[in-house]
Amino acid sequence: MSIKLILFDDSKHIRESLSLLFSTYANFDLAGSYETTDRAEELIAIAKPDVVLMDIDMPGRNGIDAVADIHAKFPELPIIMLTVFDDADRVFNSLRNGALGYLLKSSSPTKLLDALLEISEGGAPMSPSIAKKVMLHLQEESPSKAGNYQLTVREKEVLSSLVDGLSYKMIADKLDIGFETVRSHIKKIYEKLHVQTMTEAVSKTLRERLL
Amino acid sequence: MSIKLILFDDSKHIRESLSLLFSTYANFDLAGSYETTDRAEELIAIAKPDVVLMDIDMPGRNGIDAVADIHAKFPELPIIMLTVFDDADRVFNSLRNGALGYLLKSSSPTKLLDALLEISEGGAPMSPSIAKKVMLHLQEESPSKAGNYQLTVREKEVLSSLVDGLSYKMIADKLDIGFETVRSHIKKIYEKLHVQTMTEAVSKTLRERLL
DNA sequence: GAATCAACCCCCCGAAATGGGGATGGATAA
DNA sequence: TTATCCATCCCCATTTCGGGGGGTTGATTC
Numbered sequence: 057m058s059i060k061l062i063l064f065d066d067s068k069h070i071r072e073s074l075s076l077l078f079s080t081y082a083n084f085d086l087a088g089s090y091e092t093t094d095r096a097e098e099l100i101a102i103a104k105p106d107v108v109l110m111d112i113d114m115p116g117r118n119g120i121d122a123v124a125d126i127h128a129k130f131p132e133l134p135i136i137m138l139t140v141f142d143d144a145d146r147v148f149n150s151l152r153n154g155a156l157g158y159l160l161k162s163s164s165p166t167k168l169l170d171a172l173l174e175i176s177e178g179g180a181p182m183s184p185s186i187a188k189k190v191m192l193h194l195q196e197e198s199p200s201k202a203g204n205y206q207l208t209v210r211e212k213e214v215l216s217s218l219v220d221g222l223s224y225k226m227i228a229d230k231l232d233i234g235f236e237t238v239r240s241h242i243k244k245i246y247e248k249l250h251v252q253t254m255t256e257a258v259s260k261t262l263r264e265r266l267l
Numbered sequence: 268m269s270i271k272l273i274l275f276d277d278s279k280h281i282r283e284s285l286s287l288l289f290s291t292y293a294n295f296d297l298a299g300s301y302e303t304t305d306r307a308e309e310l311i312a313i314a315k316p317d318v319v320l321m322d323i324d325m326p327g328r329n330g331i332d333a334v335a336d337i338h339a340k341f342p343e344l345p346i347i348m349l350t351v352f353d354d355a356d357r358v359f360n361s362l363r364n365g366a367l368g369y370l371l372k373s374s375s376p377t378k379l380l381d382a383l384l385e386i387s388e389g390g391a392p393m394s395p396s397i398a399k400k401v402m403l404h405l406q407e408e409s410p411s412k413a414g415n416y417q418l419t420v421r422e423k424e425v426l427s428s429l430v431d432g433l434s435y436k437m438i439a440d441k442l443d444i445g446f447e448t449v450r451s452h453i454k455k456i457y458e459k460l461h462v463q464t465m466t467e468a469v470s471k472t473l474r475e476r477l478l
Numbered sequence: 479g480a481a482t483c484a485a486c487c488c489c490c491c492g493a494a495a496t497g498g499g500g501a502t503g504g505a506t507a508a
Numbered sequence: 509t510t511a512t513c514c515a516t517c518c519c520c521a522t523t524t525c526g527g528g529g530g531g532t533t534g535a536t537t538c
Binding site (some may be wrong): 408421422444447450464 | 483484485487488489495500
């Protein structure tokens, strides 16, 4: 059971070296290598590869954009970016667009094949510098440092219902309390969050990941 | 210029082996090793380490919770989790809570020291299986696969204003159009998004990252 | 030239939300 | 015991939304 690959890279040299490399290992099967991303989706649909190798720098539609399109069409297909430098920003954008990992063209053949095996086993290869960028992004989204507005349990329940799009009346029914009580809670919530309207409250809640 | 470390691990064996390991390298300086996380923040404030090593499994306040607290107090301080198994879920939660990376206790001393050097150089060590989890999380947040509701440019402007908490009247002023025009746009938006109220529209917009 | 669509505007009317007040009982802390 | 806080409920008045209709203009497409 070999791993079927498809390669997009504008450098003839790279295409030939990788082709040679894979041909010497029975468990890798390079189904095709192409100079541009122009017909990538079509070629992928035909070849049905297990992994896509995509140069990040490509003429025409560049690798980063191609990743977005390919990932939209084949969400389960692992896409690995190829780069010359450890270019954190562009790699990060590729990852955001759906790439699963990336490899340096300069890595040794052994490392490269190892990484591909890791992918086929469900992992994702990533260098420490990229990992750092990804981590910082991940942590920004955690609610830890978000302002604490000291909402009570009840107020959080009400706020959560607001975010779900419920009206005062529906909230009253859901929480089995009176309409006026809901209003009281909401008044308090608005005070604590420093907002005046439902939309502001919902917006603040979702943006700052309260609740 | 050596790297100053502080270690939290309930296993005496680990504390002693790591202590021995670091003592044999001049560029590592273990400032202290502790059995519990109880006074972690205090100890860190005193020792001012460059890196925190934290066992993920700890009696009392466990490593994952401790990370959240420590990271809140010392946001710039790199925290590295120590685990016995490559436990993707708990490691992932630690990372969300502010840990920068993690190491397997079973890795070779060389690998361990390498990883610590990488951290001090601004990177973050991460195994392929964790990287995969992190990647999938990252991609979920990209707007790529979000439903396309075919909003016009104007409608997007109006929706964006709604999300900012503006009232119909304020939107009319801001976009320099009539109040009734704003209403017309909003009616159309509700139709396209399949919602009935402002809060639903705002909620859907933020959750699905439209705009 | 007819059809379509985006952007703009108008009216009616009922429902929903908001801002201002005040009140009660219960639990908890000082 | 008094003071505070929370959750519950009430009234009045005003503003804002939302669903239903209607329309004109200009650009583009067929």
